[in-house]
Amino acid sequence: MIPAFNYLRPTTLAEACAKLASPKTHAHAGGTDLLGCLRDGVFAADTVVSLSAVPELRGVRKNLDGGLLIGAMTTLAEVGADPAVAAGYAALAEGALAAASPQLRNQGTLGGNLCQRPRCWYYRGDFHCARKGGDKCYAVEGENQFHCVFGGNVCFYVHPSDTAPALVALDATVRITGKDGSRSVPVGQFFVGPATDYTRETVLAPGELVTEIVLPPQPPGTRGAYRKVRARGAWDFALAGAAVVATLAGGRVSRARIVLAGAAPVPWRVPDAEREVTGQRLTEQVVRKAAAAAVRGAEPLAENAYKVELLRGAVEEALLRLA
Amino acid sequence: MPRPDAEPRHRTRGSDPGPRTTDHGPLGGRHERPDARAKVAGSTRYVGDLSLPGMLHAGVAVAPIASARVLALDTAAARAVDGVEAVVTAAALPGANLVGVIFPDQPLLAADRVRMVGDRLALVAARTPEAAWRAARLVEATLEPLPAVHDPVAALVPGAPLVHDGGNLVRTFQVARGDAGRRSADVVVEALYHVGGQEHAYLEPQGCLAIPEGRSRITIIASCQCPFYVQQAVARVLGLPLAAVRVEQAPTGGGFGGKEDYPSEPAACAAVLAFATGRPVRFVLPRELDMQVSTKRHAMVVRHRWGADRNGRLRFAEVDAVLDAGAYVGISTVVAERANVSAIGPYDVPNVHVRTRIAYTNNLFGGAFRGFGAPQVTWAAEATIDRLARAVGLDPLEFRRRNLLDDHRRRICTGQLLRRPVLARECLDRAATLAGWDEFHARPRAADTATREGMGIALALYGCNLHHGGQRLDRSSAVVILQADGSVVVRVGLTEIGQGNLVACQTIAAQALGVDPTAVQVWQPDTTTVADSGPTVASRGAHASGMAILDAVRRLRTRLDPVAAELLGCRREQVELAAGRARVAGEPDRSVTIAQVAAELAARRIEAIATGWYRSRPRRFDAATGEGEPYEFYAVACHVARVAVDRDLGVVRVEEVSAAHDVGRVIHRDALEGQIQGGVVQGVGWGTTERLALDHGRLVNPSFTDYLIPTFADAPKVNIAIVESDGAGGPFGAKGVGEPALIPAAAAVRNAVVAALGVELDALPLVPPAIVAALGDAHPFAWVAEEEHEHVRSETVAPGR
Numbered sequence A: 001m002i003p004a005f006n007y008l009r010p011t012t013l014a015e016a017c018a019k020l021a022s023p024k025t026h027a028h029a030g031g032t033d034l035l036g037c038l039r040d041g042v043f044a045a046d047t048v049v050s051l052s053a054v055p056e057l058r059g060v061r062k063n064l065d066g067g068l069l070i071g072a073m074t075t076l077a078e079v080g081a082d083p084a085v086a087a088g089y090a091a092l093a094e095g096a097l098a099a100a101s102p103q104l105r106n107q108g109t110l111g112g113n114l115c116q117r118p119r120c121w122y123y124r125g126d127f128h129c130a131r132k133g134g135d136k137c138y139a140v141e142g143e144n145q146f147h148c149v150f151g152g153n154v155c156f157y158v159h160p161s162d163t164a165p166a167l168v169a170l171d172a173t174v175r176i177t178g179k180d181g182s183r184s185v186p187v188g189q190f191f192v193g194p195a196t197d198y199t200r201e202t203v204l205a206p207g208e209l210v211t212e213i214v215l216p217p218q219p220p221g222t223r224g225a226y227r228k229v230r231a232r233g234a235w236d237f238a239l240a241g242a243a244v245v246a247t248l249a250g251g252r253v254s255r256a257r258i259v260l261a262g263a264a265p266v267p268w269r270v271p272d273a274e275r276e277v278t279g280q281r282l283t284e285q286v287v288r289k290a291a292a293a294a295v296r297g298a299e300p301l302a303e304n305a306y307k308v309e310l311l312r313g314a315v316e317e318a319l320l321r322l323a
Numbered sequence B: 001m002p003r004p005d006a007e008p009r010h011r012t013r014g015s016d017p018g019p020r021t022t023d024h025g026p027l028g029g030r031h032e033r034p035d036a037r038a039k040v041a042g043s044t045r046y047v048g049d050l051s052l053p054g055m056l057h058a059g060v061a062v063a064p065i066a067s068a069r070v071l072a073l074d075t076a077a078a079r080a081v082d083g084v085e086a087v088v089t090a091a092a093l094p095g096a097n098l099v100g101v102i103f104p105d106q107p108l109l110a111a112d113r114v115r116m117v118g119d120r121l122a123l124v125a126a127r128t129p130e131a132a133w134r135a136a137r138l139v140e141a142t143l144e145p146l147p148a149v150h151d152p153v154a155a156l157v158p159g160a161p162l163v164h165d166g167g168n169l170v171r172t173f174q175v176a177r178g179d180a181g182r183r184s185a186d187v188v189v190e191a192l193y194h195v196g197g198q199e200h201a202y203l204e205p206q207g208c209l210a211i212p213e214g215r216s217r218i219t220i221i222a223s224c225q226c227p228f229y230v231q232q233a234v235a236r237v238l239g240l241p242l243a244a245v246r247v248e249q250a251p252t253g254g255g256f257g258g259k260e261d262y263p264s265e266p267a268a269c270a271a272v273l274a275f276a277t278g279r280p281v282r283f284v285l286p287r288e289l290d291m292q293v294s295t296k297r298h299a300m301v302v303r304h305r306w307g308a309d310r311n312g313r314l315r316f317a318e319v320d321a322v323l324d325a326g327a328y329v330g331i332s333t334v335v336a337e338r339a340n341v342s343a344i345g346p347y348d349v350p351n352v353h354v355r356t357r358i359a360y361t362n363n364l365f366g367g368a369f370r371g372f373g374a375p376q377v378t379w380a381a382e383a384t385i386d387r388l389a390r391a392v393g394l395d396p397l398e399f400r401r402r403n404l405l406d407d408h409r410r411r412i413c414t415g416q417l418l419r420r421p422v423l424a425r426e427c428l429d430r431a432a433t434l435a436g437w438d439e440f441h442a443r444p445r446a447a448d449t450a451t452r453e454g455m456g457i458a459l460a461l462y463g464c465n466l467h468h469g470g471q472r473l474d475r476s477s478a479v480v481i482l483q484a485d486g487s488v489v490v491r492v493g494l495t496e497i498g499q500g501n502l503v504a505c506q507t508i509a510a511q512a513l514g515v516d517p518t519a520v521q522v523w524q525p526d527t528t529t530v531a532d533s534g535p536t537v538a539s540r541g542a543h544a545s546g547m548a549i550l551d552a553v554r555r556l557r558t559r560l561d562p563v564a565a566e567l568l569g570c571r572r573e574q575v576e577l578a579a580g581r582a583r584v585a586g587e588p589d590r591s592v593t594i595a596q597v598a599a600e601l602a603a604r605r606i607e608a609i610a611t612g613w614y615r616s617r618p619r620r621f622d623a624a625t626g627e628g629e630p631y632e633f634y635a636v637a638c639h640v641a642r643v644a645v646d647r648d649l650g651v652v653r654v655e656e657v658s659a660a661h662d663v664g665r666v667i668h669r670d671a672l673e674g675q676i677q678g679g680v681v682q683g684v685g686w687g688t689t690e691r692l693a694l695d696h697g698r699l700v701n702p703s704f705t706d707y708l709i710p711t712f713a714d715a716p717k718v719n720i721a722i723v724e725s726d727g728a729g730g731p732f733g734a735k736g737v738g739e740p741a742l743i744p745a746a747a748a749v750r751n752a753v754v755a756a757l758g759v760e761l762d763a764l765p766l767v768p769p770a771i772v773a774a775l776g777d778a779h780p781f782a783w784v785a786e787e788e789h790e791h792v793r794s795e796t797v798a799p800g801r
Ligand SMILES: Cc1cc2nc3c(=O)[nH]c(=O)nc-3n(C[C@H](O)[C@H](O)[C@H](O)COP(=O)(O)OP(=O)(O)OC[C@H]3O[C@@H](n4cnc5c(N)ncnc54)[C@H](O)[C@@H]3O)c2cc1C
Pocket: A026, A027, A028, A029, A030, A031, A032, A033, A034, A035, A036, A051, A072, A073, A076, A098, A099, A100, A101, A104, A107, A108, A109, A110, A111, A112, A113, A114, A115, A116, A117, A160, A161, A162, A163, A204, A208, A209, A210, A211, A235, A236, A237, A238, B705
């Protein structure tokens, strides 16, 4: 049951940001995540501000530099179906289409996908855990099959987004607008890990909104892929995943990004693995070494050591698809 | 290329398109289900859609921890919530504080002790659902945590925390035939299986509406499988005679056993609140709470020691099973009885010893679930059979063929002789043919790819209807009314919960009366219109209601046939009913319509209503030794699964399941195929992705986002072979299929995955973590050979075989 709240539908970005600066006020994009949180009492809202009437937030456009601009309110289905995204940014298209289920992709937006709240079942359930202001993490000694193997500290959830790893791999930037103006943050710095602050997941300040995702033009010879591992054929978060983007010249990798999904509280870039492939041909041997490097240093919890194997496999498969 | 997640992969191939309605009647055909259109159009009104003037909504406060003493309950804050009309605790109950079906071990409201997460502490009735649930959260319980036990095996060890005062061992069942028989075995397999629980995941959560008439009578409209259980539970907590409690079956959105025993609890809650306030009270459980507090499939730990000779004949089987009852017995004893006698499957084994113990723990309590203990022991048995087949170097099919019961070897483990024909081999052959077993194994398969294919087989022997222990409940009642226009009202005591009982009853009545099915209206049970007919469980719905309908039709015809004979100018023995007409046998041209006969009955004021009654044949069974006839008759099922397993990523895809079922006679082909498809998919879900994540007895994944039932993208193609025969004993010879449809599915998948990977898997579900862990140990197949006998080959089998 969703407790009652005020519902606003501003028509300008400025108005939306002004409203959102108040406490207990939340932005409503597709609502697929927000309404679930409110229903389950994860947090409460006095006011919900719909972004659906702000026209400039929606759609995929060509940028002047040859890259793409994707409005935060563009649905995952639209991102996945967009020919320009598919042509130049395959990892993102695959990530968008790997998320959730067809209905959810028709409703859920790219901005919402980046800003969705943790999927840890203690967090979503009736547990007052550290991230909700309590004094302990229930997962660390509890049911942690689906928790992190990298980057845990106080809190051990994994970032649920299938698009964020691809965006990090694509060197994308998030455009943010607040009531005092706009700023741009690389997606790789948009997420806040628990070591920095375990009570929030992004750098957004109250009243700030994601307005746009900026995809830089990709050098010729760039390819990308996203491999998601899940137990169920649809409607299932990543157990593990890998977004890879590489630029190949003369059969050799000149530049690579390898980002793990389902591994850490933030999309987890693995520079060691990137170094293994840089300057190399994507042979099976090179790929295997890179995959091994990708999971080096993993610190599994009691029940999630299997993730190391899955991450290794996901990196291998994704890289081999670029070869 | 972007790849959307898998879309529905296959359309299911059904059995032969049966005859349509013809002169032979609708039996075995596919006429439209009477409830289908409204359900597809969304106009069926479930309990949650019902509303009455002045109606209140119920909420419940439950214990968040699994074991505690209740020191204090403060309801002041809850009572202060605007809109709250009543808050009820144990002290304020009008009748007995008891909901246990068989054992008096479960209170409706916890008074002093909490034994599982979800134990009810207080009930709330309020003008809105929001107020009811908010108030429920404001009930302040002071709980002193007590030691808890969550492992059923540990619970039986002396010194374990006691869930109830009498000790944690609830009961022990046994089957003992022959001696240990180990001397004659050449190979022996030992294994320990952990076969986990399952959530029913019915689409419609638990719900009911209680409508009081002062404090003297009450009507309950319930989503349930057993209106008579609900009636008894409500009468007990209100202190009313049974006749003052009327239970109407609501359209019910799925049960799978989850609405057998459990709905008595919400109904008792709603009834108590209705009496406390004098107003109608609706109680619909939110999904998360429903999953958290309602019964589950029992988790079982099954230890095996089975032996075979070198010719591949089973010599002995020892099974030691422990069933996790959770905090209350509920109907665990009946589940254990079925598990106990199902543990050997459809195999001829000269020496058998089975022991099944029930243990209390502080986990969620087990209840009825499609298969009722049989899927767990079948999973174990079929795993062991495959191990033995490998040990003696036989193809799994051939090994089974050498041991299956048949017309010449009909004695099951309890000593009971199966009725002929025994169709186990027929089912095996039909399923194997549908699956293309031989072609699959003849095809070469690469051993170096990440994705491995495998095929696995499993059989189940299913005792139809209620076990001997529940024999007293195995009766049912029907009423048939011939209306003046020739249409027919049928009332039965068994429920439609999605499985197709309405269409089954409609078909049976139409067939018996020789009318078109559209002339027959079957109404859902109401305890004031039929006598107690027992529960809609044990695949007995079509059987028990159908037999009672046939009896009612027989009685009706004692009044109908003489009138028809007069109209036709023949002897009453010559009257035959078919194709909507009464006619002279052998002279189809001499006929009148049934409507004409009905009008004549009405004109003459002849009683055009008849009751019918069915009770199962009395049987002999010794619960101490497990000898005798636990069930009246049996059905066999065989499933063959084809899987693709990603070795690196641990992901199992079930591509295809070929299911052969011995059903006696088909009543309604669509409903039958629907049961088989649904049973297979539910079994596949249990075997592959469904996992109850319990943290100190608390379910941390009580939602369909986190508890992974199969989606259409996961549903395998289902091929169906129907094996029909005479002599089964149900209506027109039909046997139940609801549970056999599920029982072997997960076991077949398990055997297929093992064949694909070349490692044993001894626990379900086969989720990626389990697969990765099994491959990590990568132990080759292993078995122990009896020392005094020759050792068998012990190399790892080739994957794919
Ligand atoms: C059952 C289920 C399964 C799912 N499975 C997957 C999956 O497999 N992979 C995956 O990646 N995702 C998955 N998701 C998440 C889904 O993709 C997200 O719910 C969706 O993308 C969120 O988009 P939305 O527009 O509905 O966000 P909303 O629900 O409207 O918002 C989500 C959060 O972000 C905030 N927000 C929204 N837009 C902005 C903005 N522009 N600026 C600042 N804050 C904003 C909201 O205030 C809210 O806190 C699943 C969700 C559900 C419910």
